[in-house]
Structure formats: C-alpha cells, structure tokens
Amino acid sequence: xxxxxxxxxxxxxxxxxxxxxxxxxxxxxxxxxxxxxxxxxxxxxxxxxxxxxxxxxxxxxxxxxxxxxxxxxxxxxxxxxxxxxxxxxxxxxxxxxxxxxxxxxxxxxxxxxxxxxxxxxxxxxxxxxxxxxxxxxxxxxxxxxxxxxxxxxxxxxxxxxxxxxxxxxxxxxxxxxxxxxxxxxxxxxxxxxxxxxxxxxxxxxxxxxxxxxxxxxxxxxxxxxxxxxxxxxxxxxxxxxxxxxxxxxxxxxxxxxxxxxxxxxxxxxxxxxxxxxxxxxxxxxxxxxxxxxxxxxxxxxxxxxxxxxxxxxxxxxxxxxxxxxxxxxxxxxxxxxxxxxxxxxxxxxxxxxxxxxxxxxxxxx
Numbered sequence: 001x002x003x004x005x006x007x008x009x010x011x012x013x014x015x016x017x018x019x020x021x022x023x024x025x026x027x028x029x030x031x032x033x034x035x036x037x038x039x040x041x042x043x044x045x046x047x048x049x050x051x052x053x054x055x056x057x058x059x060x061x062x063x064x065x066x067x068x069x070x071x072x073x074x075x076x077x078x079x080x081x082x083x084x085x086x087x088x089x090x091x092x093x094x095x096x097x098x099x100x101x102x103x104x105x106x107x108x109x110x111x112x113x114x115x116x117x118x119x120x121x122x123x124x125x126x127x128x129x130x131x132x133x134x135x136x137x138x139x140x141x142x143x144x145x146x147x148x149x150x151x152x153x154x155x156x157x158x159x160x161x162x163x164x165x166x167x168x169x170x171x172x173x174x175x176x177x178x179x180x181x182x183x184x185x186x187x188x189x190x191x192x193x194x195x196x197x198x199x200x201x202x203x204x205x206x207x208x209x210x211x212x213x214x215x216x217x218x219x220x221x222x223x224x225x226x227x228x229x230x231x232x233x234x235x236x237x238x239x240x241x242x243x244x245x246x247x248x249x250x251x252x253x254x255x256x257x258x259x260x261x262x263x264x265x266x267x268x269x270x271x272x273x274x275x276x277x278x279x280x281x282x283x284x285x286x287x288x289x290x291x292x293x294x295x296x297x298x299x300x301x302x303x304x305x306x307x308x309x310x311x312x313x314x315x316x317x318x319x320x321x322x323x324x325x326x327x328x329x330x331x332x333x334x335x336x337x338x339x340x341x342x343x344x345x346x347x348x349x350x351x352x353x354x355x356x357x358x359x360x361x362x363x364x365x
Contacts, residue, residue: 038122046115053107061100065093095159098184102156148185150202155184158201164209169281171208172199214254215283217276219290222269224304229270233259235301236274239293244276249289252282269306 117127142149159182164170168179170189177191187199223232240257243249255277264271274294278286298305 035122039119042115042118042122046111050108050111053111054104057100057103057107061096061103064099065096095162095165098159098182099156102184147200147202151185151200153202154204155182155187155201158182158187158204158207159184163207164212167281168212169210171210172204173206174203175199210283211280213280215278215280217278217283217286217290219274219287219294220263220271221274221294222266222271222306223298224269224306227270227303229262229272231301232270232298232303233261233272235297235303236272236294239297240274240276240290243286243289243293249286252279252286254278268308 117130120130121127158164164179164182164187166179166182169177170179172187172189175189175191175195175197177189177195177197179187179189180196181188185201187201187204188196189199190196219236221232221236223229237257237259244253244257253276257274257276260273260275262270263273274290276286276290295305
C-alpha cells in the first residue's frame, strides 16, 4: 500500500510527460509540415513565374526582331521583309538577342532573390538586417564600379534605341569608322587607316551615324567668275541626271539630283552646290563618280575650273647691297635730298622690289 502510494507521483509525472511529448510531436510535425509546404509552394511559384517571364521575353524579342527587319527593309527600299539582306537580319538578331539576354538575366536574378528572402522568412530569419546589408553592399558596389554600370546602362539604351549597328559608319567624337562589334560595355569600330578602336559606351556623349536610313551626296563645285552661273549649274545638273538614269547607279539614288544654288563667292571662284539623296554608305562612291562626270562635262562645255595662280618676278643682275643715290631709283627723284641713311634704307627696303628687276614672268602652281 505504501509502495503504491510512493509510486503514484512517479506515474503521474510519466503520464504528464507522455502527454506533453505526444502534443509536442504532433504540433512540431504539423508546423514542420506547414513550413515545408510553404517553401515548396514558394519554389513552385518562382519557377512558374520565371517560365512565364521567359516566354513573354522571348515573344517580345521575336516581335521586336520582326519589326526591326521590316523597318530596315522599308527604309532601304527592299520591299518585303523576306527580301532583306544578311546585314539587316544580323543587325536585328544581334540587337534582340542582346536585349533578350539582359532581360532574362535580370528577371531570373530578381525572382531568385525574392524567393530566397521568402524562404528565409519561413525559417524565422529576420530579413531587416539582410536587406540593410544588401543596401550597403549595393551602394559600395555602385561607387566602386560606377563607370562599369554607366557603360552597361549606356550600351543597353543604345541597343534599345537602335542608334547604330554592325557595319554602320559612325562618328563617336574620338574616332570615325565602321562598327565591327557591339557589347553592353564597349563598341568596336575600325577607321579608314585600319585602326581598331575600343570605345566604352559610357564615354560616348554623341553619335553621328552616316549610314542610317539614307545619306546625302553633296558636291561644292567652283567655277571662274567669268563663267555664266546658270549655264554651269545646268551642266552640273545634266551630268547628275545622266548618272541617275543609268542602270548601275539608279538603285543608289533615292531622289532626283538638285542644284541648291550659289553656296559661296570665294576668292578664286563661284561655288555651286549639288545634292543627291542616296542609299546608305554609297554617298562617297556617288560623289566620286559625280566629280569625274562634271569635270568631263565642264571640259566639253569650255567651262573653266579655277585654280590658284602665282606671279613670279626674276632678277636680271645681282642686287646692289651698298647705299645708293635715290635719284637712280625710278620714280624717286623727289627723295634726292633725303638723308643718306634714309636713302639707303629706302633703296634696300621699301624700293628693293623694283630696283634691278626685269619684266614679270607669269607662272602657275
């Protein structure tokens, strides 16, 4: 009896312990199950969201590529998109693939960060210090790599706005040449001397594209002042129209040539300006051919193209170095009573260009 009374508290304690253990086991297991299900749901939603974004990005970049090819084909006068050249397809593909790659990377990184923070929150990790630390790290990275960030952002906006592409001839300030490669950080172009320039996109403040959509063949031709301006302009226009009418040159000329009028009254002639709107990258070729034809037309019409001339005076004898009597100098009889020093200076300096000189001989350079 006494033994049973002594064991009664131990039995009660054991019963309470079993009850607590059962309760804790059920609740902990239930809570762990709930946390696991929540984490699984977060991962599934992140994967689904990433897949949806990738599909939208792919569709958007494909549509952007098609619109870009159509626009380039229309601007270059090629008609249907199927008639676009390899250059147009390469340029549109490079632009859309670069933009699509950036969007895919940004979207994937953003979804991964959001999912990671939600998972850590399910484990009871405080997100405040993590977000504050990430902000500090972002500020430090921004100060340390601000030039890199500037280059990447400039390259991204350059691609989105389609400022230039492969094989375009551009002027970026420090260099002028043909684009050979574009990335988010740098632009590579080769100048006329064969030098390959690597220009950071953040350093490009302005861009002059000489091969986008259309170009202008511009000629300033000088004629002598004795030439009838209207006649010379008519000869120039006829030579340009003959060029546009030929089968080999007609595809390069978008509009009829036009005379803009007298551009300048220069020291040695009257400058007449001729302009023709042409296909991109063909303006220099058309200008060279126009110069050749205009020169031939001027020769046939007897129109003179002025050129610099110089008159050369030659001495017959050796000049006198010592002082001379001013009366011996032609036209200087009124200086006969001038002092000797002044006469000597005048003979050798102010009047030295006429003493002992023969008739002028005219020559040209």
